[in-house]
Amino acid sequence: xxxxxxxxxxxxxxxxxxxxxxxxxxxxxxxxxxxxxxxxxxxxxxxxxxxxxxxxxxxxxxxxxxxxxxxxxxxxxxxxxxxxxxxxxxxxxxxxxxxxxxxxxxxxxxxxxxxxxxxxxxxxxxxxxxxxxxxxxxxxxxxxxxxxxxxxxxxxxxxxxxxxxxxxxxxxxxxxxxxxxxxxxxxxxxxxxxxxxxxxxxxxxxxxxxxxxxxxxxxxxxxxxxxxxxxxxxxxxxxxxxxxxxxxxxxxxxxxxxxxxxxxxxxxxxxxxxxxxxxxxxxxxxxxxxxxxxxxxxxxxxxxxxxxxxxxxxxxxxxxxxxxxxxxxxxxxxxxxxxxxxxxxxxxxxxxxxxxxxxx
Amino acid sequence: xxxxxxxxxxxxxxxxxxxxxxxxxxxxxxxxxxxxxxxxxxxxxxxxxxxxxxxxxxxxxxxxxxxxxxxxxxxxxxxxxxxxxxxxxxxxxxxxxxxxxxxxxxxxxxxxxxxxxxxxxxxxxxxxxxxxxxxxxxxxxxxxxxxxxxxxxxxxxxxxxxxxxxxxxxxxxxxxxxxxxxxxxxxxxxxxxxxxxxxxxxxxxxxxxxxxxxxxxxxxxxxxxxxxxxxxxxxxxxxxxxxxxxxxxxxxxxxxxxxxxxxxxxxxxxxxxxxxxxxxxxxxxxxxxxxxxxxxxxxxxxxxxxxxxxxxxxxxxxxxxxxxxxxxxx
Ligand SMILES: Nc1ncnc2c1ncn2[C@@H]1O[C@H](COP(=O)(O)OP(=O)(O)OP(=O)(O)O)[C@@H](O)[C@H]1O
Ligand SMILES: [Mg+2]
Numbered sequence: 001x002x003x004x005x006x007x008x009x010x011x012x013x014x015x016x017x018x019x020x021x022x023x024x025x026x027x028x029x030x031x032x033x034x035x036x037x038x039x040x041x042x043x044x045x046x047x048x049x050x051x052x053x054x055x056x057x058x059x060x061x062x063x064x065x066x067x068x069x070x071x072x073x074x075x076x077x078x079x080x081x082x083x084x085x086x087x088x089x090x091x092x093x094x095x096x097x098x099x100x101x102x103x104x105x106x107x108x109x110x111x112x113x114x115x116x117x118x119x120x121x122x123x124x125x126x127x128x129x130x131x132x133x134x135x136x137x138x139x140x141x142x143x144x145x146x147x148x149x150x151x152x153x154x155x156x157x158x159x160x161x162x163x164x165x166x167x168x169x170x171x172x173x174x175x176x177x178x179x180x181x182x183x184x185x186x187x188x189x190x191x192x193x194x195x196x197x198x199x200x201x202x203x204x205x206x207x208x209x210x211x212x213x214x215x216x217x218x219x220x221x222x223x224x225x226x227x228x229x230x231x232x233x234x235x236x237x238x239x240x241x242x243x244x245x246x247x248x249x250x251x252x253x254x255x256x257x258x259x260x261x262x263x264x265x266x267x268x269x270x271x272x273x274x275x276x277x278x279x280x281x282x283x284x285x286x287x288x289x290x291x292x293x294x295x296x297x298x299x300x301x302x303x304x305x306x307x308x309x310x311x312x313x314x315x316x317x318x319x320x321x322x323x324x325x326x327x328x329x330x331x332x333x334x335x336x337x338x339x340x341x342x343x344x345x346x347x348x349x350x351x352x353x354x355x356x357x358x359x360x
Numbered sequence: 361x362x363x364x365x366x367x368x369x370x371x372x373x374x375x376x377x378x379x380x381x382x383x384x385x386x387x388x389x390x391x392x393x394x395x396x397x398x399x400x401x402x403x404x405x406x407x408x409x410x411x412x413x414x415x416x417x418x419x420x421x422x423x424x425x426x427x428x429x430x431x432x433x434x435x436x437x438x439x440x441x442x443x444x445x446x447x448x449x450x451x452x453x454x455x456x457x458x459x460x461x462x463x464x465x466x467x468x469x470x471x472x473x474x475x476x477x478x479x480x481x482x483x484x485x486x487x488x489x490x491x492x493x494x495x496x497x498x499x500x501x502x503x504x505x506x507x508x509x510x511x512x513x514x515x516x517x518x519x520x521x522x523x524x525x526x527x528x529x530x531x532x533x534x535x536x537x538x539x540x541x542x543x544x545x546x547x548x549x550x551x552x553x554x555x556x557x558x559x560x561x562x563x564x565x566x567x568x569x570x571x572x573x574x575x576x577x578x579x580x581x582x583x584x585x586x587x588x589x590x591x592x593x594x595x596x597x598x599x600x601x602x603x604x605x606x607x608x609x610x611x612x613x614x615x616x617x618x619x620x621x622x623x624x625x626x627x628x629x630x631x632x633x634x635x636x637x638x639x640x641x642x643x644x645x646x647x648x649x650x651x652x653x654x655x656x657x658x659x660x661x662x663x664x665x666x667x668x669x670x671x672x673x674x675x676x677x678x679x680x681x682x683x684x685x686x687x688x689x690x
Binding site for chain 2: 255257258260261263264265266267268269271275276279280353354355356
């Protein structure tokens, strides 16, 4: 297990390095820069801005500087305050670290993604803190919806194979796979938001401060009123693939010899399914959770645009138009880390479900 | 004669496949007396497994279907019982040891859990108690450190250990009838002998009746009282074991016994190969299914499928030919 984590960590380092290099290259290959305007800024101002953000240096130096800021941990000594505690300096725009804590007088700081060029008073870290929880909540709601709808629908379709339930479920699934969020989103907004006026057509129902920095503090009707439409729009595609996979997998498991053994023991059909078939049939479903998670992450970009949700995705799309280099880099790296972590989680779940799998 | 526990009549099972209907079992009838051990022998794909699965209602449907017949267990027809009724019989009164120990255990549940399951559901004891019993059963079938191995998963067991665990599971509720489908095929000879000893001992202790399906004529000789020989979905000969070995009547049986020099339990002779290929089961035969491979074949064999008729009090055979003379049976 330890070896597995070390391997995964090294792998993640490599992924992050490659991802950051590609992003950095592409970002600078696109014409225009963070300070290009319709009406060009005077040359002196432009030079000043470029110098301030080190944009006048060669690209390789800029990249090295970026890696240094993000990857290399810093240590500093804190001063004692009169009450016996330590004085923690308020971070400035250029030294706002994502991870920051102190043990005694020694402060540990890691991952400084730098300032945002577009909103001059915020760092990338500030953007993360404010925007990411919203996207996280949207993603989790969608994943939850996808699983809560997809798994039971797949099970029902398999157990009632070739009945109306099966056909109904699989029709919903085919509809789900073929209608992307970009089509479904506006339709939902039009029906439930604009025509029927049952649900707010745009916005998000939770504000900071968030519980543990991520979770909404008002998990009630007010939250769900806003969350339900975008979560359904984003989650439906995933629920469809989950449903189809669950159905196929359960149908296969039911034909296995050990299911016959379970029946031969005199088990009730209900127990044959729940105890002997379900866990086995969910193993392949868990394997697609990794790619599914990735699809949901990218899906939030579009969904947030459609529903006007102030999340990371919406901010990220804007940051590309603005050539807000640190935000682009930061977001991509953060999402890369997230995906690697999600895949580790999937691996662990896989090992939990299937005792034949052990990582070492 | 002891009372019948199981009476199978005219049982026929078919499978609908893409290439047509497979006539896997074509109207077999036999009885099982209390405490008796019945052997079923025959080459691969002759319908041995399908016969016993049909009796227990375990044929996968679709594609399979029991198309006719009855199977009375202590006077009640298993084939027309409700799911709930037959559930109380399966695993408790009639239990089964499956052919393939590799795939017959659930890979994600512990061995202990699976062996304990019949006890838990049929005897209404707590899971903890059932597990304890499972440990004793595993020890009984000769699994070393049985208690510690309860928490193992099937992939941590060897094939032979799994087969023994399967037998332990089948014996868990002291059944009236044990159906064993080639239970010792995967085991080496010493373990085979151990298992046979255990089964014989339990049979004598519990008065359990056994249906033992095998390829191994040596095992049948030392274990069974009566033998059914199956061919192409039919029972072609049925006789007490000594009678069958001494006076085989069906040319197929004679072929099977061909290389067996004498009735000896320690001679573990596999079925000898008989020239020709096993019958295709895609259509219900109108002639004798063995005719294409039979050295004694006559005109009648190609026109009419012989029924299973009494040859002697306890000896039935389905053949038009008298193998002694090579001519028609009197
Ligand atoms: N699920 C199924 N679908 C289609 N055909 C089947 C199915 N199960 C069994 N059969 C067919 O029924 C026939 C009898 O099979 P069965 O398993 O009873 O043979 P067997 O005598 O047990 O052979 P073996 O000694 O190899 O176990 C075979 O022709 C087989 O192909
Ligand atoms: Mg078989």
